[in-house]
Amino acid sequence: MSVLLDAQYVEYELANEKYALIISDVYEIIKMQKVTPVHNSKPYLEGIINLRGKIVPVINLHKRFGLNNYTVTKSTRIVVVKSRDEMVGIVVDRVNQVIKFLEIQPPPEMVAGINGDYFEGIGITDEGVVSILKIDKVLYEA
Amino acid sequence: MAGIFESSEMIGAFLDETEEQLQLLEQSILELEQKGETPEIVQKLFRIAHTLKGSSSAMGFEKMKLLTHEMENVLDRVRNHLLKISKPVINVLFQCLDHLRMLKEDFVSDRKDIKTDIAPIINSLREVLPEKYNEVDTGKTKDESNQFVEFTLGSDQQAQLEQAVKSGLNVLICHVKISEGSLMKSARACLILNYFNELGTVIYTDPDVLETPDDAEIDRVSYLVITQMDASTFEAKSRDELMDIDEVKVVPFYGETLQNYKQPEKAQQKETDIDTTSKTANYEKRVTQTVRVDVERLEKMMNLVGELVIEQARILQVGNILHNRYSSDDVIDDLLGISNRVSRVIGELQEGVMKSRMLPIQQLFNRFPRMVRDLSESLNKQVELILEGGDTEMDRTIIEEITDPLIHLIRNAIDHGIETPDIRKKTGKPLKGILRITAFHQENHVILTIEDDGRGIDLRKVKQAAIKKQIITSQDAENLTEQEVINLIFHTGFSTSQTVNDISGRGVGMDIVRNHVDRLNGIIDVETKQGEGTKFTIKLPLTLAILTGLLVKINDETYALPMSNVIEIVRKPEREIEFVKGQAVSVIREKVLPLIWLHDYFNIPRRKRGRNVFIVVLGVAEKRLGLVVDELVGNQEVVVKPLGMYIGKIEGFSGATILGDGSVACILDVVGISKMVSSRKVTAVDDYQNCDIEVGDR
Secondary structure, rough: HHHHOOEEEEEEOOOEEEEEEEHHHEEHHHHHHHHEOOOOOOOOOOEEEEEEEEEEEEEEEEHHHHOOOOOOOOOOEEEEEOOOEEEEEEEEEEEEEEEOOOOEOOOOOOOEEEEEEEEEEEEEEEEEEEEOOOOOHHHHHH | OOOOHHHHHHHHHHHHHHHHHHHHHHHHHHHHHHHHHHHHHHHEEEEHHHHHHHHHOOOOOOHHHHHHHHHHHHHHHHHOOOOOOOOOHHHHHHHHHHHHHHHHHHHHHHHHHOOOHHHHHHHHHHHOOOOOOHHHHHHHHHHHHHOOOOOOOOOHHHHHHHHHOOOOOOEEEEEEEOOOOOOOOHHHHHHHHHHHHHHHHEEEEEEEOOOOOOOOOOOOOEEEEEEEEOOHHHHHHHHHHOOOOOEEEEEEEOHHHHOOEOOHHHHHHHHHHHHHHOOOOOHHHHHHHOOOOOHHHHHHHHHHHHHHHHHHHHHHHHHHHHHHHOOOHHHHHHHHHHHHHHHHHHHHHHHHHHHHHEOOOOHOOOHHHHHHHHHHHHOOOOOEEEEEOOOOOEHHHHHHHHHHHHHHHHHHHHHHHOOHHHHHOOOOOOOEEEEEEEEEEEEOOOEEEEEEEOOOOOOHHHHHHHHHHHOOOOOHHHHOHHHHHHHHHHHHOOOOOOOOOOOOOOOHHHHHHHHHHOOOEEEEEEEEOOOOOEEEEEEEOOOOEEEEEEEEEEOOOOEEEHHHHHHEEEEEHHHHHHOOOOOEEEEEEEEEEEEEHHHHHHOOOOOOOEEEEEEEEEEEOOOEEEEEEOEEEEEEEEEEEOOOOOOOOOOOOOEEEOOOOOOEEEEEEEHHHHHHHHHOOOHHHHHHHOOOOOOOOO
């Protein structure tokens, strides 16, 4: 856990819950843009975007986790992560800050109604708790 | 001790060169068989064997060196008229070619372990020699034939030679033996000189006939002549028309004889050597001027150019927006001007990069004559192969992909199409069947046709076979149009061949051809007339990396369709859409086409229709279908980008592209669409059986 504790995290919000990704996974953060749908693909695939000439798939975590329908607002962002040598965008409601955690606890069975397996752990800050996502698992496992 | 010859570059270069030489060898042997023996061909064969011997010995490839050495011996005899070219000799040469191919394959798989046994072929080579193989003897013949070829040329003559070679003239050496009984031999030699000067230009004689005293006893004179004629015509002509001579021998001035030709500069010798043959073997000359480039590098360049194409489209679009916004600003006019020029340069760059990936289809054509020869021989048929458009250029990946289908179609034509000579005789056809393969460009496509004048496809048999194999019911069979019946041959596992032989009928059939054409976004069409022949037409895109796409809108989503799959676009009043058992169809050019609304498959609402609908008639391999779209945006070059591993392969899409405004459009894959359409309507499959095109579906 000490490696996790030393690292910096990008904290973002999804349906009013705080989540985080380890900063080394995050490639860049861009504003929400027009996403071209790819029909007949994974159900939570929002579509594809053009990231400086590269086609990047964008997934919708709301759909992935079965959260309520979301609406795109001014603060909606796409967090582009690098996973298995490929870039994938993740739609989030807002990106808050880059933080470090005081303490990280192993995830409980369920986190905000989501299977605990999708999380590295729960990070503790002065302002409350943040769920740290296991991005590979979220992207690749059903 | 890993020497330089162990390095992968050297091995690669060796293999490439060997492949080239082997192809050339095949071509030359075929030429020898068809046109008979000429000094040029023999010389060419000799040179190939020699080149292979040299490079294989440099690589320490003993077996290949030994074999090519033996070939050289045989060819040397032929060259010196000690051995006549006959059927057995040609067969042995073909065997040599096969063995060399096997050796090369062995070399590729494991250099340390060359399995091919060359002893039998070496024996066969020695058997065709007129006398027992004898090293000393070979040496002697060489000396004899070349004994009076010693030219010491001045720089003038060399310049003349070069000039002649460049303008495509032949340089010949004429050895003349003046009759014993001839009086005033040197005068006779001068007369011969005059005569030769009528046929061409004599640039050198040995001995110098103009300098020798009248009474000198010379009986052998060699003339170096520049002429338009080839060696054999020249020889025949002089033999007929010259008087007082015992012997005339004319050989082209190159190859081995050059070794005796004392030239100050070695490099020049090589140049003359190559140029002399350039008339007959342009190929060789070109090879020396090219650079081998790793395909990956070209691939990367192609990608970068793709990026440029996209960015350029965006710059133009931004420029136009700015122009509208600040119409009075000169700077923006400048910007648009620059943008136009850049766009032109990018266009040329793109074309250049694309061309660098292109190869003439001749490479592939070269493989056919041998194949056709062997096939027709084993089937006791007579086939004349006509190849047209060998210089048509195609992307190398496409050439690779289309090789198997073409070979299959050729086999098919010879095996099933062209009849045996006795049957042809009975039906009043010439004994020799004709197989014509052509390639040409049409707009942004390559068209390949494979046409035979054989018996054609027996539609009745096709129907019966299809019913027997339960591809269609006998009831269906009644309703099929002629074209639909023909298309049945593309059905997986379909074969009309009654007997299984080793050439075709191994359970593979036209479906393989169809799959390959599918994969290339190509279209295949068949025309056949019973008793008159069959013609296959394959239409392929020029390249796979950038394609001309037709941009269409389905509801408000933009999609790109490969132009190569678009057959035509029609606008039809909605009331002309009919339904056959629930499937919407439309009659276009007297063909019933099933209509597809992708909206239904993508779960997007159909737009409220106007009075007319746009139907894009799509074709893939032998299938045709009509796609109903809401709007036609236009066509443009689109750079194909993969959807990536994460999304993976999705039926109906072949990739995505970035449009001028920076947005992304999916590229529809017509094969996938037709699959998707047929697989999703599982419950309505019966309806499909009756409707056009879908018959013979997988």
